[in-house]
Amino acid sequence: MNLSKFSVLRTITSPRFVPCRNSAYCPDTPKIPTIVTIIGGHTGEGQLTALLLKQSKLVDEIRLYSGLINPCGTAFDLSHIDTNAIIKSYLGQALLKEALTGAQVVLVCGGHATKPCKSQADLFEENADYVRNVAIYMGEFNPKGILCISTPNPKGNVSALIPMVSAELKKEPIYDPRKILGIMTMAVIRSNSIAGRYINRNPADVAVPVIGEKALQMLLHDKVCSAEDEAVDLKYIENTGSCFVSNAFACARFVTSVLKGLKGKRDVIECAFVRQLGHIESFLPYMGSVIKLGPNGIESTHMPRINDLECDYLQKAYPFLKRHIQMGEAYIVGDFRKECLIHPRLSGYCQFVTKKAVTQIGDFKLDLVAPNNQQEEKCVEIIT
Template identity: 45%
Template structure:
């Protein structure tokens, strides 16, 4: 049931490029890290989106973007590209923007620990969150800077301190994980990867992402050992690509990352225009009966004018449930990284602690209820 609904909406969203009809309101998108390699490639694709009226490129460095902006404006598309440079101009860059996208920062490297990556990028994301919370709290904040599982809680805590927190407007982009998952499944099953749609839950890392292969056409047909091999192949795809690119001295995986970022931002813009009919996967604040298990998690979402319209949890089998239980231990730790970076609490000590076992009730759904719709309007007061 889930894969049929999901695939149908996915195909509807991808029958063609973003609609050519004029936007309902002038749409302004701010891209943080616009002069980075991944930022430039993302801007190249967003420049071609007819729904975006103005694309603002911001870079913390006080110079280095003028040529990039002029180069982009030489493309014959209606989207206007504007440059903002230096911390002093960050306020102007985010003010009145409907969408703010945080990309760039320190990219992941082979064998690099996620905590070290978090420390490298925490201030980068926090500076933007401070400005958006102060000068434009109603914007949709999309975070792609890794690790997303720690950066979304970090930004959320800044919004809570400013008393403007809305869980529907802070989104961790995990579209790259979905793209890799669909590509690996397509290559394995010898079918068009664009026709594959595998929902992704958990986090956005080798040890935290859980592709729900049971909800694809390929997964149920495979024996358990083959499913395990395919799962490992998907989870290790980023590490394999990074290793090869660094051996070739070609840097991080900016091509697939920029594609995924641009695709998700286009979906958000379509949602703001009430023109988004499909689904996306994203790392967002959880509500309802999922929250006691994980306060933040990658799940299937719908988008509208307010950001995240609703959350959906696909039915998972026993093997996927076990993997989600293991991933949840790491995700909780990374959530704590982001929250404690703002609140000032001491981070967890590096020692073994006996953790309570959390029953994952969300995976005990029966076959007749494979999707659990969770209305974001029912968010608890403590959010």
């Protein structure tokens, strides 16, 4: 049969390539896997964060990296969970490049934990190189990745670490402040939990925005701000390490929000310590604020409407935040010692912590005993 005489049949039977408009039905369309790298994957916080992310449908691959302790056992354990995400482990400086390359989100957690009355300057100095090293490798091998910093837990030194990382990456032409985020979700979920119990509502239905650096809001201000130190003291006297359980939940939730933004979901809102590029920059160049996440990381930053009392709290926080920013930037230029916020404590101090049979938040007593039996009522940080 000669098909050339039948134009209609010739059109139907002639092979043609039709572009596929829906990639979900195109088996040949390559899919870029969604990869999350957890720096500090051997720590309690890193392991629990990986466990929570392993259950997320947004993640295709989770990489656990450690510079000291092999996370292979944790990776093998997590691989038994019957979800889609692949688990990989990396150990040592030589494999840091491989662990970071291609990851859309890199979470830095773990590091040196705080102890009661440990100064923020000391804690920052202990963790600065740990975070800076990751930033250098990110700038070299994964400049498009989003860097989320939760280290150290839980003193809140992101107010110094984010400026430090930014100062380091500013050396590179690829510096993008939208992709450097300090996680403040721990303060948010703590505020929601305390406020929800106070007003007798489900904490999941409560949203308390946190601005500045730590919990600096009017609602139950003293309780929210003291809850962090109380939890640290309780975990310390129980010899169970830092408060990594709730912080791992906060990290997983924040990373999930970042991934939702990367995948194009609209109106993804979180609180984070970030570079300020709007009118707030004249107040502080870095600050915790409400952010909207998108395909490029931070899409926009927002300052919630605050009343006079909340404004007063923010003004009081200003000198602390300013000095933390200077401390972080000074670490890169070599003037860290000049910009140290907190003086070393007087030698000879020791601490005795007692607790009741039932451990609850606030259910503890912390006494500082000075030389010559001179007692202090509480731990006081000396501010220059």
